[in-house]
Amino acid sequence: MENREIIDPNNDELSLKEIIQKIIGLVTFFKLQFWKLLIFSIIGGGIGFWLAYSSTPIYSARTKFLMKESGGGSSLMSSLGSLGSLIGGAGGTASPLDRTLAIMGSEKIVGDALFKKIFVEGKLDLAINHLIEIQELRKLWEKDTVLNGVQFLQNRTTKESLNFKQRKAYKIVINLLIGEKATIIGKIFDKKSGVFDLTVNTKNEDFSIEFNKVLYNELEMFMYNQSTNSSGKNIEIIASKLDSIKTELNGVQNALARNTDRTLGLLMQEDKVDQKKLMMKEQMLTIMYGEAQKNLETFKFVNESINKGLEVIQTPFSPIQPSSKSKVKFTLIGFLASGILGFGLLFIKKWVNDLL
Incomplete structure (x- = not known):
């Protein structure tokens, strides 16, 4: 019996001819709706232009700096002698670069920088008050019974001195x-160059520049205090x-002198052992004392010569x-997006009309 191919008249698969016909239909539809689509695209392009034109410009103040390779804490330990194990290492396994990035x-x-006074558009006030104005937070807080009218005073520059309203703000x-x-604050570390990048991004140029400087000063002072405190503790130890x-x-030494006086120079064998x-022990303690004295002078010298471990290479x-x-x-985005959306809407409308 011959095998004959059975053709299913209900087969939904499209033939090449039908695919071509549908493509031609879409092209024809596009031509018929061209002017409508163009109007859609022009309107979308206009909206995109308006959004870009009315957007608020952002001023990015940038400070770039390096960590000085010479410093008090870690480099000193390699020069110490036997007391290194007694005073501890350079403080943990974290990289100084990663640590600095986290501290930034x-x-x-x-928080400390927010309570520093800075000039913005000729007005001297706390940075936190300037930022509240720039970010228009007072408008958002008008209906808040707690935050409405909040103001930070220049004689209260610690978190402990703030009242409930100020702490919430x-x-x-x-x-x-x-x-x-x-x-608002950006911090980047480039591993290839070893450069830190600290930025402040706001819509007020004066605030971006002045607050960036305050942030860097706070960071520099913190790093310096950490170095001096660590060195000072080592000196105390x-x-x-x-x-x-x-x-x-x-x-x-006193025991050795008493032992010598007691025997009057006539040493028995047992006395010789004790005296030896x-x-x-006297010799060992003398060596330890000399080594400790040397290390103490080394730490004192380093403590006096410690400088700030950051070096600025760019300021705003x-x-x-x-x-x-x-x-x-x-x-361009508005033009293309509106054209595609308009084409989809018109095509759906045509498809619904064909069904009806």
């Missing part, structure tokens, strides 16, 4: 700066060890070229 965006640095402001979705060694050494032990100054949305880009 910490509440300690940013402070938390909102600090979240704008260091929260998960914060964009070594000085304490030095006193302990000196006390022990004096005790051994005392002499060995006026005028800053503001960044704004590209008019050409937004016009």
Whole structure:
């Protein structure tokens, strides 16, 4: 029996001819609706241009700096002798570069900077008051019974001195700066060049520049204080060890002198053993004392010669070229998006009419 191909008249698969016919139909539809689509696109392009034109320009103040390779804490430890294990290492396993990047965006640095006075458009006030005005937060807080009319006073520059209303406002402001979705403060570290990039992005040029400077100053001072505090603690530890060694050494020397006086130069074998032990212990403590004294002088020298571990290579100054949305880009996006949307709407309308 011959095998014959059975053709299903209900087969929904499109033939090549039908596909070509549908493409020709779409092209014909596009030609018929060309002027409507053009109007759609022009309107969309106009909207895109208006959005770009009316967008608020952003001023980005940028400070770039390096970490100096010579410093008090870590480089000193390699020059110390036997007391290195007694005073501890350079403080943890975290990289100093990663640590600095984390400190840059910490509440300690940013929060302290908010309570510093800066000039913005000729007015001297706390940075936090300027930022509230720039971000137009007072308008948002008008209906808030707690935040309405909040003002930070220049004689209250610590979080402990704030009242409930001020603390609530402070938390909102600090979240704008260091929260998960914060964009006002930017911090970048380039591993290839070793350069840190600290930026402040606001719509007020004066505030961006002045607040950027305050942030960097707070960071620099914090790093310096950390270095001096660490070195000062090391000096205290070594000085304490030095006193302990000196006390022990004096005790051994006194015991050795009493042992010699007691025997009057006539030493029995048992006395010789005791005296030898005392002499060995005296020698060991003398060496330890000398080493501790040397290390103490080394730490004192380093503590006196510590400098600020950051070196600025770029600072912000006026005028800053503001960044704004590209008019050409937004016009083109609006033109294309509106044209595609208009084509889809007109095609759906035609399809519904054909069904009816």
